[in-house]
Amino acid sequence: MTHVPYETLRWVGGVDGHLVLLDQTLLPLQEQELECTSVDDVWGAIRRLSVRGAPAIGIAAAYGVVLGLQQATHDVGRFQQALKSTLEYLATSRPTAVNLFWALDRLRDRAAAMVGNHSGSEIHAALLEEARAIHAEDRAMCRAIGQNGAEFLQDGMGVLTHCNAGSLATSEYGTALAVIYTAQDQGKQLDVFVDETRPLLQGARLTTWELMRHGIATTLICDSMAAQVMREGRIGAVITGADRIAANGDVANKIGTYGVAQLARAHGIPFYVAAPSSTFDLRIATGDAIPIEQRPGEEITHGLGRQTAPDGVGVYNPAFDVTPAELIAALITERGVITPVSENRIRRTLGAGD
Ligand code: MRU
Numbered sequence: 001m002t003h004v005p006y007e008t009l010r011w012v013g014g015v016d017g018h019l020v021l022l023d024q025t026l027l028p029l030q031e032q033e034l035e036c037t038s039v040d041d042v043w044g045a046i047r048r049l050s051v052r053g054a055p056a057i058g059i060a061a062a063y064g065v066v067l068g069l070q071q072a073t074h075d076v077g078r079f080q081q082a083l084k085s086t087l088e089y090l091a092t093s094r095p096t097a098v099n100l101f102w103a104l105d106r107l108r109d110r111a112a113a114m115v116g117n118h119s120g121s122e123i124h125a126a127l128l129e130e131a132r133a134i135h136a137e138d139r140a141m142c143r144a145i146g147q148n149g150a151e152f153l154q155d156g157m158g159v160l161t162h163c164n165a166g167s168l169a170t171s172e173y174g175t176a177l178a179v180i181y182t183a184q185d186q187g188k189q190l191d192v193f194v195d196e197t198r199p200l201l202q203g204a205r206l207t208t209w210e211l212m213r214h215g216i217a218t219t220l221i222c223d224s225m226a227a228q229v230m231r232e233g234r235i236g237a238v239i240t241g242a243d244r245i246a247a248n249g250d251v252a253n254k255i256g257t258y259g260v261a262q263l264a265r266a267h268g269i270p271f272y273v274a275a276p277s278s279t280f281d282l283r284i285a286t287g288d289a290i291p292i293e294q295r296p297g298e299e300i301t302h303g304l305g306r307q308t309a310p311d312g313v314g315v316y317n318p319a320f321d322v323t324p325a326e327l328i329a330a331l332i333t334e335r336g337v338i339t340p341v342s343e344n345r346i347r348r349t350l351g352a353g354d
Helices: 039-048 054-068 076-090 098-112 120-152 176-185 202-213 223-231 257-266 343-350
Strands: 009-012 018-022 033-036 158-161 191-195 217-221 237-240 244-246 251-254 271-274 320-323 330-333 336-338
Touching (some): 009 120, 018 039, 018 054, 039 054, 054 120, 076 120, 098 120, 120 330, 191 223, 223 257, 336 343
Parallel strands (some): 158 237, 271 330
């Protein structure tokens, strides 16, 4: 992989340190870092999408917990209260990506195992260690996803992706884009088509930016062009990431993904989803129970830097949709490929039992 001179997020210093993010709201025009020195900064960065993408949200939130406890380590009672309120607060930042709750649960469990026989400072240090572990594990998971999925992409293939499931959405290598990067590392030349991904243009602003930095042939299309591009025979596979995967394999991902999956089915093109085990929510039976984030109408009426709809128009702006498992050719995880998609295979591959 070509050297990438940017980091989606990094922790600077020890327990009293801070989080630095590449501010994704400014891409592709400005590569500017954002310093988060408080839990409020992290909450706002997640809500505003300065940091976004399911795994990156989880990592940022984990570091956010460390920030939220920096003033509270001296008194044990105060520490426990601060931990509880910090976890609850960060959980309100965005509702759909389960990686956020998965990361917060890990920190909660780590602290719970220490309360009673450790000081606040010791627990605080352990939580930083846990956040760093989540960050490092994500790197390894993304690499493994790339290795497991690359077999589905052949030299010369056209591949369509939606939203951004790349380096910017994770610790380093991405999920859907890790598959593309790994195929490229194996010497395969791919033609990657990128849906612009209205309303916030993660495809146009972020995915094209990072694919081009990786030297991948990249073509941007409007979301409404996907059917035509498929009909013209330009697409051999579709691959996206996921924000939450239910026990039956239904996938919540960026709004528009469901439509792309339907189009892929109609054109006989395999539709793949790449995601780490931290994106599965086996407590949820089907996609119907996945909470879908609703975002402000201004993202649609003023999305391109100027007003593009009349004052007072009604707007519906769900940020995610659910693709039914039956439309998904395979779920590509760090623990293996799940195909055909079924609850049994998901549980077996993730080692989660029945
Ligand atoms: O609203 P966003 O930009 O956070 O939505 C991101 C997506 O839908 C990604 O496709 C998903 O999180 C997968 S990231 C590896």
